[in-house]
Amino acid sequence: MSGEQKAKAHAEQAKGKAEEAVGRAVGNDRMVAEGRADQAKGDARQAKEKTKDALRH
Template identity: 85%
Template structure:
């Protein structure tokens, strides 16, 4: 389960970066903000998984 969540976090981060870059390219501030939010969500998920790993060992 942990590996699946880590992959999901990476996917959210990549999706967010792409959305942010697209928003900047077309001048859409809302899309840029959504991209940053997706990245933050992925970062939070990744931090959670790292914390679980620390306590697992």
């Protein structure tokens, strides 16, 4: 997995977790949903890169 893409994936996941936690704390369902969406984007990016790495070897 390229370092840049790995960093982006982790950043999206961390941002999503933080946004979800803040949303839960203030009772904002939309923020919780956006946080989950960011986490899903990070997970998808990470899965894509892992697949590319597996195919290279």
